[in-house]
Amino acid sequence: MTANALVPLDGRRGRRRRHVFDDTRGTDRSSRPLILTLVTFYPPAYRAGGPPRTVARIVDALRDEFRFSIITRDGDLGLSTRLEGVVPDQWVTTAGARCVYLSTRRRWMGGVLAAIHRTQHDTLYLNSVFSFEFSLAPLLLRKVGILPRRGLVIAPRGELDARALNFKRRRKRLYISLARKLRLLDDAIWHAASEQEADSITACFDSGARVAIAADIPIPPGPPATPPPKEPGALDVAFLSRIARMKNLDFAISMLGEVKGVVNFDVFGPIEDQGYWVECLRLAGGLPDNVTFRYRGVVEPDEVTSVLQSHHLLLLPTQAESFGHAIAESLISGCPVLISDQTRWRDLEARRGGWDLPLSRPDLFAAVIERCVAMNSAEFATWSQGARRIGREAADDPALKPAYRALFRTASQVSSSDVVGGRVAT
Secondary structure (H helix, E strand, O other), X not given: OOHHHOEXXXXXXXXXXXXXXOOOOOOOOOOOOEEEEEOOOOOOOOOOOHHHHHHHHHXXXXXXOOEEEEEEEOOOOOOOOOOOOOOEOOEEEOOOOEEEEEOHHHHHOOHHHHHHHOOOOXXXXXOOOOOHHHHHHHHHHHHOOOOOOOEEEEOOOOOOOHHHHOOOHHHHHHHHHHHHHHOOOOOOEEEEOOHHHHHXXXXXXXXXXXXXXXXXXXXXXXXXXXXXXXXXXXXXXXXXXXXXXXXOHHHHHHHHOOOOOEEEEEEEOOEOOHHHHHHHHHHHOOOOOOEEEEEEEOOOHHHHHHHHHOOOEEEXXXXXXXXXXXXXXXXXXXXXXXXXXXXXXXXXXXXXXXXXXXXOOHHHHHHHHHHHHHOOHHHHHHHHHHHHHHHHHHHOOOOHHHHHHHHHHHHHHOOHHHEEOOEEOO
16 A cells, blocks of 8 residues: 555545544445454554554455455654655545544544444454553443444454563553453454464453454465575574564674674564664674674565565574565565574474474574585575475465455354354354
C-alpha cells in the first residue's frame, strides 16, 4: 500500500466531513462480517516489524469474505512525525480496508474508544495484550458494557513468550493478574501464530483458554534471483530486525568475535532501545580486524528482498518469535538463515536452508559461520536454493487462508459450545 492509496471516504480532500468516528454511513450492508481491528501501527508504517505487515496481509487475503475496519496510530515506531500521505482522524480507504489513523491528541482524548463505540462490527480483533489504549482500556470498557460486547479475538504477537515476559516483568504480571481476576478475556478466542505461541498463551491464561492457530502470511515469492558470488574465505552477513534486547544482537556480536575468516556484518533495523544499542556498539568496538561491523539504518519494505539477496546469510539469534517475518522473507529471498531454536522455523539444516541452534551454544553458531565462510559459490547456491524452497512452501501453504476464515467465522457466528478442548473447532 502506498501513501497515494489513502483517500478520504468521500474522495475529496480539505472539506469538513461528518463526525470523524462515525463509521456507519455508507457501510457495506452485505453478509460479510465486519472485523474491527486495533493495531498499534499499520502500513504505510513499517518500523514496528511483523504486526503491521501481518494485519495488512490478513486483510488482503480475506477481503472478499470479510470487511475490515482498522484503528491505528498516525505515526511509526520511534518517530514523532506523522506518516507521509496519511489523513489523520478521518476514516479513509486503504487496500481492502477502511482505516482511521489517530493523532496523538485524538488518542489522548479517548479516540480509540470513540471509534470502537461508533463502529458497527461483528468481531473486535486486538493485536496486543499489553497496550493500554489498544487492548486494556477497550477490554475494561467492554467488560462494563460501555463498549459493545461482540466477538473477541486477541493476538499477543509474541508478548506472552516467557522470555518476553521477563522485560518489564512486574507490570506485565500485574496486567495478567488483573485480566484474569476481572475475567476480561473469558470469551476471547486467542490467535496464536504457532503451536509454541499457543503454549505460551495457555501457560499465562490456563489450559481452558480458547486458542486458534493461524500462521502469519509471508510475502508472496518473487521470481528466483541469482545468488550473490561467494568466494571461500569471506562472508557477507545481515542482521535485519528491530534493535531490541529480545532480538539478541549482542549475542551475535559477541559470537562473531570468536570467528575466523573475513566477515562483513551489516546491521539493519530501527533502534528501539537506545540503551541496548549503546551496549551493542561497545561490544562491536572490541571485534577483531577480520570482522567489519556496519550499521546500515532502516530498510523500507520494498527494499528488504534486495538487501537480503545481496548477503550470504541472515544472522538472527532471537530469543523468541511468534512467527519471524524477517526469517520468512530471508528464506523466500534465497538467503539462508542462522537463527535460534526459539522460533517456528525448525530442522532447517536437514533441508539445506539454514540452521536453528540453541542459544546456550554460541560455539555452534560460530562453527556455522566459519562453515559458511569456507563455502564456494556452488555450495552456497545449494543452500540458497534450499532456503528458497522452504520459504516458498511456507508462502504457498494452502492451510493459511482456511485457518483465518475459521478463526473469524467462529468469533463472528459460532457459540462457545462449538469450541472443543481448548482449541477452536474448525
